[in-house]
Amino acid sequence: METDPNDYTVIKEGEAEILLHKKNQVFFNKAQVNNRDMSIAVLREFISKRKQEHEAAKSSKSSRSASKEEMNNGEHQVTSEDGLKEPAKTTEGLARGEPKPPKVLEALSASGLRALRYAREIEGIGQVVALDNDLASVEACQRNIKFNGSLAISKVESHHTDARVHMLTHPKEFDVVDLDPYGSPSIFLDSAVQSVADGGLLMCTATDMAVLCGGNGEVCYSKYGSYPLRGKYCHEMALRIL
Numbered sequence: 659m660e661t662d663p664n665d666y667t668v669i670k671e672g673e674a675e676i677l678l679h680k681k682n683q684v685f686f687n688k689a690q691v692n693n694r695d696m697s698i699a700v701l702r703e704f705i706s707k708r709k710q711e712h713e714a715a716k717s718s719k720s721s722r723s724a725s726k727e728e729m730n731n732g733e734h735q736v737t738s739e740d741g742l743k744e745p746a747k748t749t750e751g752l753a754r755g756e757p758k759p760p761k762v763l764e765a766l767s768a769s770g771l772r773a774l775r776y777a778r779e780i781e782g783i784g785q786v787v788a789l790d791n792d793l794a795s796v797e798a799c800q801r802n803i804k805f806n807g808s809l810a811i812s813k814v815e816s817h818h819t820d821a822r823v824h825m826l827t828h829p830k831e832f833d834v835v836d837l838d839p840y841g842s843p844s845i846f847l848d849s850a851v852q853s854v855a856d857g858g859l860l861m862c863t864a865t866d867m868a869v870l871c872g873g874n875g876e877v878c879y880s881k882y883g884s885y886p887l888r889g890k891y892c893h894e895m896a897l898r899i900l
């Protein structure tokens with residue numbers, strides 16, 4: 659690992675800062691900022707929806723238990739000393755508890771910029787696991803985790819491994835799996851689907867638009883099992899194929 663600070667430039671995106679080596683051996687695409695911003699918006703919405711669903715499940719559970727309790731007592735409402743009817747009490751403890759913070763896998767992390775932004779910018783996020791099969795990328799990611807301070811250190815971990823192996827050996831482990839490969843994500847889809855927990859979220863970036871939009875039908879068929887048509891609607895079709 660190179661240690662001379664003069665060899666690095668600091669890049670700031672959102673709340674995260676990464677060190678980019680002058681030789682730039684590690685992937686960094688400035689233009690993908692929109693993609694990362696969008697993923698952050700989607701993740702925030704996912705966390706808020708999960709909270710709402712959790713609240714709804716909790717309140718329907720407590721009202722079910724309360725009516726069960728009333729039935730057992732042979733009463734449907736409690737009458738107070740002054741004769742006024744009071745709502746039945748819910749079972750204690752059922753109204754407590756928050757949903758677990760979602761555990762996120764950034765399967766193809768490069769510098770770790772995306773994982774670091776998730777950790778720093780998304781309230782209520784859980785552990786973020788960042789993987790890469792390229793050693794220089796993992797070293798950069800670990801350096802960047804330290805560079806982003808204690809919150810990043812406590813939330814983000816980085817491992818040198820093949821993402822497909824990790825996902826296949828960690829079934830239903832992650833509430834969110836994020837795939838951001840070079841080009842087509844097709845080779846990662848099978849393992850990614852297996853690694854997402856029930857009710858979880860699979861986020862997928864595909865930069866092979868030309869293929870998905872019908873530039874080469876055979877290649878698209880071999881990657882996605884779907885034959886694209888050329889037309890004005892090609893972008894929507896690309897999304898549907900994916």
Ligand SMILES: C[S@@+](CC[C@H](N)C(=O)[O-])C[C@H]1O[C@@H](n2cnc3c(N)ncnc32)[C@H](O)[C@@H]1O
Nearest residue numbers: 685766767768772790791792820821838839840
């Ligand atoms: C497009 S870059 C990721 C960019 C990053 N997500 C970001 O937002 O800056 C793709 C990364 O995937 C890594 N990669 C490719 N195949 C992999 C595999 N099978 N397992 C783990 N990492 C892989 C590459 O080394 C590269 O760093």
